[in-house]
Amino acid sequence: MTQHQRLLIIDFGSQVTQLIARRLRELSIYCEIHPYQKVTDAFLQDFAPKAIIFSGGPDSVTREGSPRPPKSAFTLGVPILGICYGQQVMMQELGGLVESGHGTAEFGRAFVTPTDKSLSILEGWFDAGQEQVWMSHGDHVSRIAPGFEVYGTSPGAPFAITADVARHFYAVQFHPEVHHTPKGAKLYENFVRLAGFTGDWTMASYKDDAIAKIRAQVGDKRVICGLSGGVDSSVAAVLIHEAIGDQLTCVFVDHGLMRLNEADEVVSMFRDNYNIPLIHADEADLFIGALEGVSDPEVKRKTIGKLFIDVFQREANKIEGAVFLAQGTLYPDVIESVSFSGGPSVTIKSHHNVGGLPEKMGLKLVEPLRELFKDEVRALGRELGLPEKFIGRHPFPGPGLAIRCPGEITREKLDILRKADAVYIDQIRKHGLYDEIWQAFVAILPVKTVGVMGDGRTYDYACALRAVTSVDGMTADYYPFSHDFLGETATRIINEVKGINRVTYDITSKPPGTIEWE
Numbered sequence: 114m115t116q117h118q119r120l121l122i123i124d125f126g127s128q129v130t131q132l133i134a135r136r137l138r139e140l141s142i143y144c145e146i147h148p149y150q151k152v153t154d155a156f157l158q159d160f161a162p163k164a165i166i167f168s169g170g171p172d173s174v175t176r177e178g179s180p181r182p183p184k185s186a187f188t189l190g191v192p193i194l195g196i197c198y199g200q201q202v203m204m205q206e207l208g209g210l211v212e213s214g215h216g217t218a219e220f221g222r223a224f225v226t227p228t229d230k231s232l233s234i235l236e237g238w239f240d241a242g243q244e245q246v247w248m249s250h251g252d253h254v255s256r257i258a259p260g261f262e263v264y265g266t267s268p269g270a271p272f273a274i275t276a277d278v279a280r281h282f283y284a285v286q287f288h289p290e291v292h293h294t295p296k297g298a299k300l301y302e303n304f305v306r307l308a309g310f311t312g313d314w315t316m317a318s319y320k321d322d323a324i325a326k327i328r329a330q331v332g333d334k335r336v337i338c339g340l341s342g343g344v345d346s347s348v349a350a351v352l353i354h355e356a357i358g359d360q361l362t363c364v365f366v367d368h369g370l371m372r373l374n375e376a377d378e379v380v381s382m383f384r385d386n387y388n389i390p391l392i393h394a395d396e397a398d399l400f401i402g403a404l405e406g407v408s409d410p411e412v413k414r415k416t417i418g419k420l421f422i423d424v425f426q427r428e429a430n431k432i433e434g435a436v437f438l439a440q441g442t443l444y445p446d447v448i449e450s451v452s453f454s455g456g457p458s459v460t461i462k463s464h465h466n467v468g469g470l471p472e473k474m475g476l477k478l479v480e481p482l483r484e485l486f487k488d489e490v491r492a493l494g495r496e497l498g499l500p501e502k503f504i505g506r507h508p509f510p511g512p513g514l515a516i517r518c519p520g521e522i523t524r525e526k527l528d529i530l531r532k533a534d535a536v537y538i539d540q541i542r543k544h545g546l547y548d549e550i551w552q553a554f555v556a557i558l559p560v561k562t563v564g565v566m567g568d569g570r571t572y573d574y575a576c577a578l579r580a581v582t583s584v585d586g587m588t589a590d591y592y593p594f595s596h597d598f599l600g601e602t603a604t605r606i607i608n609e610v611k612g613i614n615r616v617t618y619d620i621t622s623k624p625p626g627t628i629e630w631e
């Protein structure tokens with residue numbers, strides 16, 4: 114099995130630590146984020162990083178008991194890059210001084226002026242004089258540690274860029290990982306290059322390693338995999354199938370809340386294209402029956418989630434000797450980020466998944482995508498030859514169309530919704546906008562309105578179009594369609610879909626709205 118060159122990111126709790134990992138993965142560098150509490154001397158030895166990055170963080174190094182890296186990080190002999198809090202902690206630990214208080218804070222855009230352009234991590238910087246960076250700090254370094262020199266300053270940070278070149282320690286006050294530091298990616302590139310990284314984290318090598326790992330984990334046992342038709346579970350299933358062939362069986366629970374032709378497409382892709390053993394549990398009657406008379410969003414979600422698990426479990430029990438459950442868990446789901454706020458957050462929506470099943474059924478987990486971000490999963494899907502149509506799909510929620518049909522669900526409403534959604538997506542594809550949008554769908558509203566078509570009166574449903582841009586689904590902006598596009602789409606929906614006579618466009622961002630309507 115290939116051993117990738119590894120970079121360790123020690124997380125001190127910054128809101129943007131994940132972006133450091135994103136920037137590095139874009140450079141084909143394998144890195145992992147670990148909270149500072151977990152990074153002990155023994156952990157460091159074991160991890161054997163080729164370089165280390167200290168993230169930013171909300172604490173103040175002037176506070177007793179504030180987060181620290183292990184002392185051995187400085188004696189490993191590997192390059193270190195400290196960012197914001199990471200810079201301050203590096204200075205403090207190596208004999209410099211950090212101060213807080215009046216006049217030391219700097220938030221938002223700032224400009225760094227070079228004092229010495231010779232530093233190799235600054236290659237490509239300062240060609241046009243100053244560089245724009247993004248600052249977010251309350252404290253600042255007031256005396257650099259012995260061995261360090263200053264390479265750049267900003268109005269609020271006299272030591273904006275510092276380095277001890279002999280030891281390969283670099284420390285910056287700003288955040289190179291955010292887009293508001295336009296040359297930030299270049300700084301990371303320079304840093305990993307001087308640390309000796311060759312960019313060996315490619316999807317082809319990842320695929321081979323993942324296959325070898327799956328074979329070693331599963332041996333001659335059997336694996337079951339819940340398929341939703343979404344990109345994560347599809348990629349996981351195809352990868353596992355490539356590793357262990359018919360020892361994998363997929364279970365597709367069709368709750369009757371899928372989009373137009375979706376169930377057939379999922380089933381035929383797995384059965385016909387890949388010849389992967391697939392159980393297709395057609396349970397539309399069960400789910401839609403159970404949802405009769407239910408209009409509360411949380412009751413809907415919980416009803417669907419519970420039935421899903423019941424059906425999955427029933428089908429899984431039919432598979433002899435299955436001891437593993439495969440899941441398309443991604444890296445953002447497993448990063449143990451440092452939480453300073455503590456306490457449970459409120460439940461906005463009960464997300465539906467198969468959590469709880471592994472213990473209940475005595476199953477062990479196979480999670481071959483645990484180290485990947487969403488766009489890397491898509492790259493892996495391409496490497497595995499999955500059709501582009503599957504790979505580029507917008508996310509689709511587990512409870513399906515049920516949460517796009519506010520209020521009580523009926524088969525009639527679901528049919529209308531499916532048709533309207535298909536027209537809308539067709540419009541988006543025809544205008545070449547599909548890949549610019551994180552997610553787009555129609556919600557059918559629980560209200561009928563009066564219209565006039567030809568010479569007659571209509572009394573039909575109103576619907577809402579939704580389209581958002583987002584990076585991770587946590588926050589979102591509505592997509593700024595042109596009025597022409599909206600007008601043309603509304604006309605097509607009303608003409609082509611019997612049952613809808615009014616179309617609205619939802620321009621709510623998240624927050625305060627959510628992406629789905631329920």
Ligand code: XMP
Nearest residue numbers: 463464465508509510511512586627628629
């Ligand atoms: P909201 O509506 O909370 O959605 O802004 C954020 C993202 O999550 C998707 N979503 C779900 N995905 N099971 C899922 O697998 C769910 O129960 C679920 N609910 C919402 C939603 O489509 C959006 O991409």
